[in-house]
Amino acid sequence: MKSAVIRKNYLTYFQTNGHTIVPSSPVLPHDDPTLLFTNAGMNQFKDVFLGKSKRSYVRACSSQKCIRVGGKHNDLDNVGHTRRHLTFFEMLGNFSFGDYFKEEAIKFAWEVALKVFEFDGDRIWPSVFEKDDEAFEIWKRYVPEKRIVRLGEKDNFWAMGDTGPCGPCSELLYDRGSSYSTASNPYEDASGERFLEFWNLVFMQYNRLDAKTLENLPKPSVDTGSGLERVALLKQGVDSVFETDVLRALIRKTEEVSGVRYKEEDHTLAPAFRVISDHMRCLAFAIADGVAPGNTDRGYVLRKVLRRAVRYGKMLGFEKPFLASVLPALVEEMGQDYPELQANAGRIAEILTVEEESFFRTLRRGGSILKEVIERASESTKTISGEDAFKLKDTYGLPFDEILLLAKDQNLQVDSLRFEELEEEAKERSRGQKKTHQQIAGENPFEKFLHEKGPTQFTGYQELTSPAKVIGIFKDGSFVPSLSPEEEGEIILDKTPFYAEMGGQVGDRGSIASESLSFQVTDCKAPYKGVISHLGKLQSGTVSIGMEVTASVDAGRRVKIQNNHTATHLLHWALENVLGKHIKQAGSVVDDERLRFDFTHHKALTKEEIRTIEDLVNDKIRENNPVKSYELSYEAVQKRGDIKQFFGDKYDAEVRVIDIDFSKELCGGTHTSRSGNIGAFRISKESSIASGIRRIEAVTGSAAENFGRESEDLLETVAEKLKSQPQKLLTRVLGLLEENAGLSKELKELKREKLDLAAKDFAAKAETVKGIAFVAEKAPVTSADLRPFADALLEKMRSGVVVLGVDAGEGKCQLIAKVSDDIVKKGIKASDIIQKIAPIVGGSGGGREQLATCGGKDASKIVEALNEVAGILEKA
Incomplete structure (x- = not known):
């Protein structure tokens, strides 16, 4: 049974059992700074499990693209040398958000194992948490008690973090037979080769408040994960995930490109084929989802993956870029189920090739660097420094074991302690994990406030002035009953026309006032979903809880922000038309003075491309199209290909669409009513902010006019200084350059003569x-x-x-x-x-x-x- 069939049958089974099929989220978790890459099927449902958002469904299933190559899950150095380790894999999963629990989850797992995966039920051994008698009793309905294994917290208790949702697990293990181990049960099978885990059922029934305190969740949930490659391994009767259909196809392509035959038993060259097949797949999916090799964070990790693949490629004789030659096999195998691979194949190939060319140049330089390192150590301390060893491994891809062998051959030592310190520092950089309020229950004081007072009603789409009541005052980290004149703080109203900073759009400014008080609003933020906070200073009077006030937005500033926000949507549309559909938003800022748009693209824009983008946007501005907004169910949006949504963003059951006919995007920001109100559009700067990420800064309306006038003024000033006319300036400058070149030549000759004398x-x-x-x-x-x-x-x-x-x-x-x-x-x-x-x-x-x-x-x-x-x- 091919992997694509296993995936399809799995999703179909759960769909017929009331589950909504949810597309895989990208491997780049845009909205979760705690993750380097998406590494589990539950990642995209994290806020649902935490109770901070809801979906229109309570049952879901997915086949999630996962990358585990950094942070807690980092087995990079093992990939290629073991039968199961991968950097990229697919996680089949079914989820219940407060709907069914252990009994149904176990029933589904058993039916899928027997009817969908078609496994032999007599060879399945379930494991349960040692204290989970409920799961133990349920499993007794399906398998003999002697095949149910009780395991401790380390193996069978799952937690999202130090605090938060957690619960016992139940794993499904498949007995592969005595040829893999003499162990007669999972307790004795330390390697896990005979009793292979292929599914994990997590029963989220607790909320961990601290190391010693667990409380029951009001709605227990289920999160499961079954590795597609492991299921394929068992179904296809092979010993290694690299022998399964998809990865084996990539190995065959590598054989074809390299001219070297793959032999599984060849412990010297076989790892190279495995590394290339896995790493190329990992890189291709990451690039398709908007990540590219670079020097920091996720890019740094991907660059290490690519360089490892290249280093192993050299073992097969590759001395020039080759990964792009293997890519077509991946697109053929997985492109139908993951169309982003087909859509981005050209861009993926180009980025891979550019990175490989760079690293091959680095490796050529590395040969001389290694020679210098050995000579330097031989002449002085007889020890290769930790810094040199780390540079050879991290920059030039030379494994530490090989460095030790080379050192031994030259009768040299290596400063292993310092090397390990630098390795750990690099790992910390690659983890890039930060604690956020999502990890710590009850950390945000506004969460409790929302529970007690309810959400703030936003009226700013329809009006810029609104009567309101003060329901909260926040100052110096805590809620207070009032503010006095000249005090700074935050005011929360029951309803407000102020837009809180979100989605790249800055917060509104304005005033909150009554006959007895005046509060100048300098910014507006959402410290917790559902709460809108007005930051500023009380200029006169006293403000206290319960007071009736009038909230007024700075209308002139809002209009400029709205124009810039709509122009950002036009820019996004134009970028896709000029550069290609691979363009993905990677961040934006919209304020009253300018707009900034970050997007995935692998090279600088040409002057012609920039001009074409400007022309497209200005053409749409002159068409004066109406800018409509309306709400749809998120479920309905997912079925439409014409509405742009930002992968990784969290959306409610009902979402807002900004529709300019040719451009449709999910967006909660404020917009102008017609495109013509924008007036004009000019790109002021285009630059790189990271590997594979470009940034465009632009201005609209009068700012765009002033931008053009500033260029005209500069041209006239330069022409005046050079005693020329603007239209003749180029001829004048070329003449001066020619004259300067001649004078420089004369000066160099004079200087040479002077030095000679x-x-x-x-x-x-x-x-x-x-x-x-x-x-x-x-x-x-x-x-x-x-x-x-x-x-x-x-x-x-x-x-x-x-x-x-x-x-x-x-x-x-x-x-x-x-x-x-x-x-x-x-x-x-x-x-x-x-x-x-x-x-x-x-x-x-x-x-x-x-x-x-x-x-x-x-x-x-x-x-x-x-x-x-x-x-x-x-x-x-």
Whole structure:
């Protein structure tokens, strides 16, 4: 049974049993900073399990794309060398949000195992948490008691974090037979090879308040996960996940591209095929979902994955990019079920190739770096430093074990302790995990407030002024009964026209007032979903709970924000039309002065592309299309391909659509009523903010007009300075450049002649010590010309030693020493001379036998340092 069939049959079974099929969320968890990558099927339902949001369904199922290659789940170095470890896998799951519980979950699992997966029921061993008698009794209906295993908290109790939802687990283990182990039950099977876990049922029935306190959840839930690759392994009767249909197809493609045959029993080359098949799949899905290799966070981890694949590829003979050649096999195998692979295939291939080319160049440089590291260690401490070892592994992909072997061959040691410290620091960077209020129940004081007072009603779509009642006042971290004049704080109203900062749109400003008070609102935020807080300062009067007030938004500022927000939607639409459907929003800021839009794209935009984008947006502005908004069920939106939604964002059961006919997006922000109100649109800047992420900054309306005028003013000012007319400025500038090039050439020639004459004069002053000619003088040149002058002088002398000093300004100086090859053979080295005289000028330096330099902090001691040279040569 092929993997695609297993996936389809699994989802169909649960759909017929009342579950809503929910598409896989992307591997990039946009809205969850606690996760590096999506690593479980329940990630996208996290807030539902926490009770902080609701869906239109209470039963769901999915096949979730997962990446485990950082943080808590990091088995990267094992991938390729074991039968089961993967960086990318699919997690089949069924979920109950307060609907069914243990009895139904176990019944579903048993039926799927027997009827969908078609497993032999006599070979299934369920495990339960040692204290979960309820699950034990339910399983007795399906299997003999002797095949039900009780395990401890480490194996069979699941928790989302140190606090929050948690509960016992029940795992399904499949007995693969005595050929995998002599163990007669799971207790004895330490490796887990014979009794292979293929499904885990999590019964979320508690909320952990602290290390010792559990309370019952009001609505217990179910979260299950079954690894598709493991099920395929069992169904297809193979020993390793790499022998299952999808990964085996990628290995076959790698054989074809490399010309090397894959042999499972070949412990030298087989791991390379496995690594390439897994890592390429991981990279392809990550890039399709908007992540790209880079230097920080998720990008840093992906770059490590790619470089590991390249390093193993070299074992198969690859000396140039090859991953893109394997990609078509993945698209063929999984593209139908994951269309994002098909849509982004060209972009994925391009990014992979660019990254591989860069790393192959790095590896070529790494060969010489390794040689330098060994030579440096051999000449000094006989130890390769932890920093050098880490650089060789992290930057050049050389495994630490190989570094140890190379060191042993050269009779060198390695500073393993320092290496491990740097490794741990790198792991911390890759984890990138932060604690947020989502992990700590009851941490946010506004959560309790919402429970007691209810949500704030937002009226700002329809009006900018509204009567309201003060229901909360927050100051210095706690709720207070009132504010006095000149005090700063936050006011919460029962209803408000103020838009709270969200979705990239800044918060409104304005005032909250009555006959007896005036509160200036400087910002508006949502400290907790459902609560709108007005930040500002009480200018006069006293405000207290229960007072009737009027909330008024700064109308002029709101109009500009609305225009910029609608222009952002037009920009997104234009980017897709010009650059391609792979464009995904990666962040935005909309305020009254400008808009900023971050998006996934792998290279800088050309001037022609920027102009085309501007033209498309301005064309739509001139069409003056109506901007409509309406609500739909999120379930209905998911079935429509024409409404843009941002993967990873959390949506309620009812969602708001901004519809400009050609552009439809889910958006809770405020917008203008017609596109023509925007007036004009200009891109002010396009730049890179991270690998694979570009940023566009733009202005609209009068700001766009002013942007054009500023360019005109600058052009006129430059033309005036150059005594030309704007239309003739290019000809004038080209002429000046040509003239400047000629003058620069003349200047260089004059400088060369001057240096040559000075070198000739200095060569004539050369002294002799023990038959060695030398010059040790202050040089009549600048710091920039010190090296060329030393070269010219030694060339004139042909044989000897040159030591020069120059005042570098601000009390600092530079020294340089050059020694001809024949003098080096006599045992006199430039590096030795510099090391001896550098302390005199308060500096340190180094270099090679023929050339060495140093920077000093005391220019007044240059002559004193140079006077030491004769003595150094005398003693040599």
